[in-house]
Amino acid sequence: MEYQAFTIGEIEGVVIENLKKFEDDRGWLCELFRHDELDEKYFPAMSYISLSKANIVRGPHEHVEQTDLFAFLGPGTFEITLWDNRKESSTYWNKMVFSAGESSPLSVLVPPGIVHAYQNLSSYEGVVLNFPNQLFMGKNKKFPVDEIRHEIDPDSVFKI
Numbered sequence: 001m002e003y004q005a006f007t008i009g010e011i012e013g014v015v016i017e018n019l020k021k022f023e024d025d026r027g028w029l030c031e032l033f034r035h036d037e038l039d040e041k042y043f044p045a046m047s048y049i050s051l052s053k054a055n056i057v058r059g060p061h062e063h064v065e066q067t068d069l070f071a072f073l074g075p076g077t078f079e080i081t082l083w084d085n086r087k088e089s090s091t092y093w094n095k096m097v098f099s100a101g102e103s104s105p106l107s108v109l110v111p112p113g114i115v116h117a118y119q120n121l122s123s124y125e126g127v128v129l130n131f132p133n134q135l136f137m138g139k140n141k142k143f144p145v146d147e148i149r150h151e152i153d154p155d156s157v158f159k160i
Helices: none
Strands: 015-018 022-024 027-029 048-052 057-062 068-072 079-082 094-101 106-110 112-120 127-128
Touching: 022 094, 027 079, 057 079, 068 112, 094 106
Parallel strands: none
Antiparallel strands: 015 106, 022 027, 048 127, 057 112, 068 106, 068 127, 079 094, 079 112
């Protein structure tokens, strides 16, 4: 693949929303998503939580059909990098880099074809939630994983 520089800018279909923590003397509560605020095609099919050690990078990878709906609330602060790898997109070859986590809680909707990665910038473990709209390996885990793992390709242009 001939390398071409990425354009820094927004990416069509990516939705970034501020998350609000409601705090009181017991702690805090935060709504992560609501069906009445989310297009039905993005309704979660499952959820998972991941813990990333300090400075660890997850990705870059992309999905062919799956949409990820991440929630970065903390603990930890993450740098998120997105690349639009959809040739039919008006923002093809755009790149976005932003931070989210404890001091800036965000949800990030990542449609199929968007290469994505995140790195825990904290000196301690960080937590990320995900609510994908597809089941991992399909029903009963009987199908191939919907993932293109760019992180295992030493010649990949998708680098953190």
